[in-house]
Amino acid sequence: MSVETVQKSATVRKxxxxxxxxxxxxxxxxxxxxxxxxxxxxPSLTQPQAVSIMMEAHTNNLALVITCAQEHAEFYCETxxxxxxxxxxxxxx
Numbered sequence: 001m002s003v004e005t006v007q008k009s010a011t012v013r014k015x016x017x018x019x020x021x022x023x024x025x026x027x028x029x030x031x032x033x034x035x036x037x038x039x040x041x042x043p044s045l046t047q048p049q050a051v052s053i054m055m056e057a058h059t060n061n062l063a064l065v066i067t068c069a070q071e072h073a074e075f076y077c078e079t080x081x082x083x084x085x086x087x088x089x090x091x092x093x
Contacts, residue, residue, distance in 0.1 A: 019073035045065075
């Protein structure tokens, strides 16, 4: 009598790596403009959140805008840059 071993291949869903979208301070754009661009670029941001991000970048030269999937992060970063803001992304570790 032979024993047959059936191996099931388990499907493990890997969670997509998340990325931080960062806003850098600049001396060119008005605070109102930065808040407006943040709100139109990242629709989930409320005005108080956008003001808070802008103030953090203004005070500390860098602020976290949002943490999201890489594709979204790249889109947000490019859109901010297209509006004249300085933005970068980095992996969220």
